[in-house]
Amino acid sequence: xxxxxxxxxxxxxxxxxxxxxxxxxxxxxxxxxxxxxxxxxxxxxxxxxxxxxxxxxxxxxxxxxxxxxxxxxxxxxxxxxxxxxxxxxxxxxxxxxxxxxxxxxxxxxxxxxxxxxxxxxxxxxxxxxxxxxxxxxxxxxxxxxxxxxxxxxxxxxxxxxxxxxxxxxxxxxxxxxxxxxxxxxxxxxxxxxxxxxxxxxxxxxxxxxxxxxxxxxxxxxxxxxxxxxxxxxxxxxxxxxxxxxxxxxxxxxxxxxxxxxxxxxxxxxxxxxxxxxxxxxxxxxxxxxxxxxxxxxxxxxxxxxxxxx
Amino acid sequence: xxxxxxxxxxxxxxxxxxxxxxxxxxxxxxxxxxxxxxxxxxxxxxxxxxxxxxxxxxxxxxxxxxxxxxxxxxxxxxxxxxxxxxxxxxxxxxxxxxxxxxxxxxxxxxxxxxxxxxxxxxxxxxxxxxxxxxxxxxxxxxxxxxxxxxxxxxxxxxxxxxxxxxxxxxxxxxxxxxxxxxxxxxxxxxxxxxxxxxxxxxxxxxxxxxxxxxxxxxxxxxxxxxxxxxxxxxxxxxxxxxxxxxxxxxxxxxxxxxxxxxxxxxxxxxxxxxxxxxxxxxxxxxxxxxxxxxxxxxxxxxxxxxxxxxxxxxxxxxxxxxxxxxxxxxxxxxxxxxxxxxxxxxxxxxxxxxxxxxxxxxxxxxxxxxxxxxxxxxxxxxxxxxxxxxxxxxxxxxxxxxxxxxxxxxxxxxxxxxxxxxxxxxxxxxxxxxxxxxxxxxxxxxxxxxxxxxxxxxxxxxxxxxxxxxxxxxxxxxxxxxxxxxxxxxxxxxxxxxxxxxxxxxxxxxxxxxxxxxxxxxxxxxxxxxxxxxxxxxxxxxxxxxxxxxxxxxxxxxxxxxxxx
Ligand code: HEM
Ligand SMILES: [Cu+2]
Ligand SMILES: [Cu+2]
Numbered sequence: 067x068x069x070x071x072x073x074x075x076x077x078x079x080x081x082x083x084x085x086x087x088x089x090x091x092x093x094x095x096x097x098x099x100x101x102x103x104x105x106x107x108x109x110x111x112x113x114x115x116x117x118x119x120x121x122x123x124x125x126x127x128x129x130x131x132x133x134x135x136x137x138x139x140x141x142x143x144x145x146x147x148x149x150x151x152x153x154x155x156x157x158x159x160x161x162x163x164x165x166x167x168x169x170x171x172x173x174x175x176x177x178x179x180x181x182x183x184x185x186x187x188x189x190x191x192x193x194x195x196x197x198x199x200x201x202x203x204x205x206x207x208x209x210x211x212x213x214x215x216x217x218x219x220x221x222x223x224x225x226x227x228x229x230x231x232x233x234x235x236x237x238x239x240x241x242x243x244x245x246x247x248x249x250x251x252x253x254x255x256x257x258x259x260x261x262x263x264x265x266x267x268x269x270x271x272x273x274x275x276x277x278x279x280x281x282x283x284x285x286x287x288x289x290x291x292x293x294x295x296x297x298x299x300x301x302x303x304x305x306x307x308x309x310x311x312x313x314x315x316x317x318x319x320x321x322x323x324x325x326x327x328x329x330x331x332x333x334x335x336x337x338x339x340x341x342x343x344x345x346x347x348x349x350x351x352x353x354x355x356x357x358x359x360x361x362x363x364x365x366x367x368x369x370x371x372x373x374x375x
Numbered sequence: 376x377x378x379x380x381x382x383x384x385x386x387x388x389x390x391x392x393x394x395x396x397x398x399x400x401x402x403x404x405x406x407x408x409x410x411x412x413x414x415x416x417x418x419x420x421x422x423x424x425x426x427x428x429x430x431x432x433x434x435x436x437x438x439x440x441x442x443x444x445x446x447x448x449x450x451x452x453x454x455x456x457x458x459x460x461x462x463x464x465x466x467x468x469x470x471x472x473x474x475x476x477x478x479x480x481x482x483x484x485x486x487x488x489x490x491x492x493x494x495x496x497x498x499x500x501x502x503x504x505x506x507x508x509x510x511x512x513x514x515x516x517x518x519x520x521x522x523x524x525x526x527x528x529x530x531x532x533x534x535x536x537x538x539x540x541x542x543x544x545x546x547x548x549x550x551x552x553x554x555x556x557x558x559x560x561x562x563x564x565x566x567x568x569x570x571x572x573x574x575x576x577x578x579x580x581x582x583x584x585x586x587x588x589x590x591x592x593x594x595x596x597x598x599x600x601x602x603x604x605x606x607x608x609x610x611x612x613x614x615x616x617x618x619x620x621x622x623x624x625x626x627x628x629x630x631x632x633x634x635x636x637x638x639x640x641x642x643x644x645x646x647x648x649x650x651x652x653x654x655x656x657x658x659x660x661x662x663x664x665x666x667x668x669x670x671x672x673x674x675x676x677x678x679x680x681x682x683x684x685x686x687x688x689x690x691x692x693x694x695x696x697x698x699x700x701x702x703x704x705x706x707x708x709x710x711x712x713x714x715x716x717x718x719x720x721x722x723x724x725x726x727x728x729x730x731x732x733x734x735x736x737x738x739x740x741x742x743x744x745x746x747x748x749x750x751x752x753x754x755x756x757x758x759x760x761x762x763x764x765x766x767x768x769x770x771x772x773x774x775x776x777x778x779x780x781x782x783x784x785x786x787x788x789x790x791x792x793x794x795x796x797x798x799x800x801x802x803x804x805x806x807x808x809x810x811x812x813x814x815x816x817x818x819x820x821x822x823x824x825x826x827x828x829x830x831x832x833x834x835x836x837x838x839x840x841x842x843x844x845x846x847x848x849x850x851x852x853x854x855x856x857x858x859x860x861x862x863x864x865x866x867x868x869x870x871x872x873x874x875x876x877x878x879x880x881x882x883x884x885x886x887x888x889x890x891x892x893x894x895x896x897x898x899x900x901x902x903x904x905x906x907x908x909x910x911x912x913x914x915x916x917x918x919x920x921x922x923x924x925x926x927x928x929x930x931x932x933x934x935x936x937x938x939x940x
C-alpha cells in the first residue's frame with residue numbers, strides 16, 4: 067500500500083486543484099520576495115556610508131507611488147480570480163445531495179456512517195476511488211477539524227453546523243491525517259486514516275461490514291462476551307448482533323478489521339489491545355475510563371474482540 | 376546639543392535621577408516616562424516568561440512521540456505562550472514605546488491624562504498577575520489563545536486534571552488588561568490631538584506618532600469586541616447563559632466572529648507601532664528623510680480601515696457561504712496593497728541615502744525581509760483554497776511568527792537600540808548588539824522557515840506530540856535547535872540591557888543624529904521633557920535646525936508654554 071501524508075502529494079482531484087493554486091501563489095510570492103530582497107540588498111551595498119558622499123534629499127515621487135500601488139493591486143486581483151476559480155472547482159455547495167458518508171467527530175475519535183449500504187464504523191474511513199463522493203461532517207461535542215493533507219481541503223466540524231466535502235480519489239492508498247482544530251486533551255492523538263480502494267475492494271469491505279459481529283468461536287472468546295456485557299462496555303460501545311445501545315464510543319462490531327486502535331494511537335495487535343483495555347489513559351487522553359479489569363478478563367476480551375473481523 | 380542642565384559625561388542613568396529616586400516614586404508615578412519604563416520592564420519580564428514557555432514547547436517537540444510533557448501540561452504551555460506574547464509582552468511593549476515617545480516626539484510635557492495612564496499600567500500588571508495566578512489554582516488556560524467555544528464551556532473544561540478555572544482567570548485577566556488598553560488608546564489619541572507643539576501641523580507629525588494614533592483607534596474599536604465576548608463567555612460559564620452552546624440554540628461560531636473581529640485588528644495593533652519604529656529608524660540611519668511621508672500616513676489609515684473588514688479570513692474552514700468568503704478574501708488581499716506600499720517606501724528611503732549598519736538599522740532591514748515573507752504567506756492564506764489546505768497547521772504557526780516575531784519583535788529590537796540611549800542615558804553595546812542580531816536572524820529563520828514544511832508535511836498545530844511521519848522528525852529537530860539559538864540571542868539582549876545601564880557609553884542628547892523632537896532634550900529627558908520646544912517647520916525639525924546652524928539650547932522659547940497637569 068502507498069502512504070500519502072503530505073499536502074504536496076495530492077490524492078484527489080480537489081487536492082490537485084488546490085496544489086495548483088498553491089504553486090501559482092508560491093511563484094508570485096517568490097517573484098515579489100526576490101524584488102524586495104534584491105532592491106534592499108542593492109540599496110544596502112550601493113548606498114552604504116562612505117566618506118565624502120552626501121545622501122540625496124528627494125522625498126517623494128508620485129509616479130513611483132502610483133506604480134507600486136497599481137502593480138500589487140493587479141497582482142492581488144489576479145490571485146482573487148484564482149481563489150474564486152479553484153473554490154468553485156473544489157467545494158461547491160452540496161445542494162441537497164445525499165452524502166455517501168457521514169463523519170461524526172467526538173472527543174477524540176471519529177464515528178462513521180455510510181447511509182446507503184447502512185454501515186456503521188469508526189476511525190478508519192474506506193472510500194472507493196474514481197467517484198465523486200460527498201462527505202458530511204457533524205460534531206457530537208466541540209469543534210474539530212477534518213484534515214487529511216493529501217485529500218486537499220480540510221473542513222471544520224462544528225456542533226450544530228453540518229459541513230461537507232466533495233472528494234474524488236484518484237489513487238488507491240492509505241491517506242493519513244489528523245484532527246487539526248484544538249479539541250481538548252486528546253487532540254494530539256485524534257488521527258485519521260483513509261483507505262482508498264478500487265470499487266471492487268471497497269464493495270467487498272462494505273459487504274463484510276454489513277454482517278453482524280461474528281459469534282465467539284472459542285471458550286475464551288465466549289467468556290469475553292460475558293465480560294463485555296458485565297463491565298459496562300455496552301453503555302458506551304455497540305456491537306451489532308450483541309447489544310447496540312452504546313452511542314458514545316466507537317462501534318466495535320468489526321473492530322478487529324481495523325489497522326489501528328483508538329483513532330490511530332496504537333496499531334491493532336493483541337498486545338496493544340490488551341494494553342488499551344488495561345489502561346486506556348496511558349495510551350492517550352480519552353473518554354474511556356480504566357475499568358479495573360483483571361488479567362484474565364483482559365485476556366477473554368482480547369480473544370473476543372480480536373475475533374471481530 | 377544639551378537641552379538639559381547636566382553635561383553628558385556626568386549624566387547619570389535614568390535610575391540615578393533625583394526625581395526618580397526612591398520606591399515611592401516608582402509606586403506612584405504619573406510621569407509618562409516613568410510609566411513607560413515600568414511598561415518596558417513588566418512587558419520584558421512577561422516576554423522572558425513567554426520565551427521560556429516557547430523553549431519548553433520546542434523541547435517537547437524536538438522529536439516524534441516524545442514523552443516528556445503530558446498533553447495536560449503542553450496545552451497550558453502553548454495557550455499561555457500565545458496569550459502572554461500577545462497581551463502581556465508584545466502589545467504592552469509597543470504601548471510602552473507609544474506612551475514614552477509620543478509626548479516627546481510631539482513636544483508635549485506629558486500625556487493628556489497622566490493619572491489614567493498610571494491606572495492603565497496597574498490594570499495591565501494586575502491582569503497579567505491574575506492570569507499567571509491561575510497556575511496555582513489547578514491549571515492555567517489550556518484551550519489556546521483563541522479559546523474557541525464550546526470547548527471553553529464548563530462541562531468541557533472540567534476534567535480529571537483540572538477544575539477548569541484557568542479559563543475564568545483568563546477572562547478576568549484579559550478584561551482588566553483590556554480596560555487598561557482602552558484607556559491607553561484614549562490617552563494617546565487625546566495627546567496627539569491636543570498637545571502637539573504649537574507649529575506641529577498634522578503634516579509634520581512624525582510617522583511613529585501617526586502610526587501610534589492609528590493604532591490607538593484600532594485598540595479603541597477592537598478591544599470592546601473582545602471584552603464583550605469575554606463577558607458573554609463568563610455568563611455562559613457561571614450563569615448558564617448558553618450564548619455559545621449549540622444544543623441550547625447557541626452558536627459556537629458567534630465566538631469566532633467576536634474573537635476575530637477583535638483578533639484581526641489585534642494583529643495590526645501588534646504591527647503598526649512597529650511600522651512606526653521602522654519609519655523613524657530607517658531615515659535616521661540612512662541620513663535621508665522618509666520617502667513618501669503622505670503615502671505612508673495614508674497607507675496606515677487604509678490598513679486601519681481594512682483591518683476591520685477581514686476578520687472572517689480566520690474562518691475560511693468553517694464552512695460558511697461562498698459569498699462571505701469572496702468578500703473577506705478580497706478585503707484580505709487588498710490590505711496587502713498598503714502594506715506593500717510601506718515596504719517600497721522604506722526601500723526608497725534607503726535609496727540614495729548614506730546607510731550605516733548600526734544594530735538598530737540591521738534589525739530594521741531584517742524586519743523588512745522577514746515581514747515580507749510573513750505578508751506573502753498571508754496573501755496565500757487569503758487565497759481561500761490554500762487556506763483550506765493549510766490553516767490550523769504549522770504553516771500558520773510559521774506565517775504568524777514571521778509577522779509577529781520576524782516582524783514586530785525585530786522592530787521592537789530596532790526600537791530598543793535606537794531609543795535606549797534616550798530612555799536611560801546610556802548607549803547599548805553595539806558589539807553585543809551585533810552578536811544578538813546574528814543569533815536572532817539565524818535562530819529565527821532556522822526555527823520558523825522550516826515550519827512551513829512541517830505544515831505541508833501534515834503536522835497540525837497545538838499537538839503535544841506527533842507520529843514519526845516522513846520528514847517531521849528532521850524538520851522539528853532543526854526547528855528546535857534553531858529556537859535555542861534564537862533564545863540565546865534574546866538572552867544576549869537582556870544581558871546588554873543590564874550591562875549597558877552600568878557600563879554603556881553616555882549617550883548625549885542626540886547620539887544618532889535623529890531628526891525628531893525627542894532628540895532635542897537631554898538623555899534621559901528631565902521630568903517635564905523640554906525646557907524649550909524647538910520650532911517645527913517640517914517632519915525633520917532637528918535636521919532643519921542643524922542646517923540653519925541653530926542649536927536647540929539657543930532656541931527662542933516657544934510661543935505657547937504648555938502645562939497639562
Ligand atoms: C521566542 C521565540 C518563539 C518561539 C520558539 C515560539 C514558538 C511557538 C510554537 C512552537 C508555537 C506553536 C505551539 C503549538 O501550536 O503547539 C507557538 C505558538 C504561538 N506563538 Fe510563539 N514562539 C516564539 C515567539 C513568539 C512571539 C514573539 C509571539 C508574538 C507575539 C508569539 C505568539 C504566538 C502565538 C499567538 C501562538 C499561538 C498559541 C496558540 O496556539 O494558542 N510567539 N509559538
Ligand atoms: Cu482536535
Ligand atoms: Cu486576520
